[in-house]
Amino acid sequence: MDTCLLAGEIILKNGGETYRAEETMALIARAAGMDNVNSFVTPTCLIMSYRCMDKDYTRMIRTPSRTIDLHKVTLVNDVSRKFVSGKMTLAQAYRKLQEIDRKKPIYPWWLQNLAAGIASGAFIVLIGATWFDILPTVFAGIIVNVSVYYLEAYLRVKIFTEFLAAFLGGMVVFLLYRLFPHLHLDLMIIGTMLPLFPGIAVTNSLRDLMAGDLMAGVSRGVEAVLTALSVAAATAIILSMAR
Secondary structure, three states: OHHHHHHHHHHHHOOOOHHHHHHHHHHHHHHOOOEEEEEEEEOOEEEEEEEEOOEEEEEEEEOOOOOOOHHHHHHHHHHHHHHHOOOOOHHHHHHHHHHHHHOOOOOOHHHHHHHHHHHHHHHHHHOOOOHHHHHHHHHHHHHHHHHHHHHOOOOOOHHHHHHHHHHHHHHHHHHHHHHOOOOOHHHHHHHHOHHHOOHHHHHHHHHHHHOOOHHHHHHHHHHHHHHHHHHHHHHHHHHHHHO
């Protein structure tokens, strides 16, 4: 039970799909000899049940916080395949999952922030921005990514965290636009908000819906819509100030 729940929890809180977490938990339980295996996963909760020696066992855990680390999802899938194929014992699988759960991100935090800024600056070139717009957008994109990380420690409501991060990034490009009026404010704002765009949430929502997990798919879709609304509200405020 501990191994199944830990595997599903790592997948769920690191950006994996809910159906992937359910399948992984069920495969591990069946490979361990459990009968009548059932797993149910939502974006914030995992439930596992099975029968062993004429007794039913059920447990539930919650996953209130989630991030994106698809490398850990890949590692959990590898552990699951090895256990199911008999290349790893249950105790070895559990210890390996604990190591994966404690593992730090494969890329350092400063590199993730820098990548977010470069992605923001590079994107606006594709939509017609000039080279003078790139550096302010890169700086603002870094501010947005850093703000989300630190604001989450104080604000437990995700939509407020994303709204404030988007507003801070928008204010940076707005102030730079006031100093240098030749810059393109609208294009810089689009690039600045890029780190907040809910691409993975939308993708997972569609994949869950196609897999038949309607509750998880709809909830992830609503989460993506709320993120988009928070970004849109911050953008509207910045553009109204510019007018």
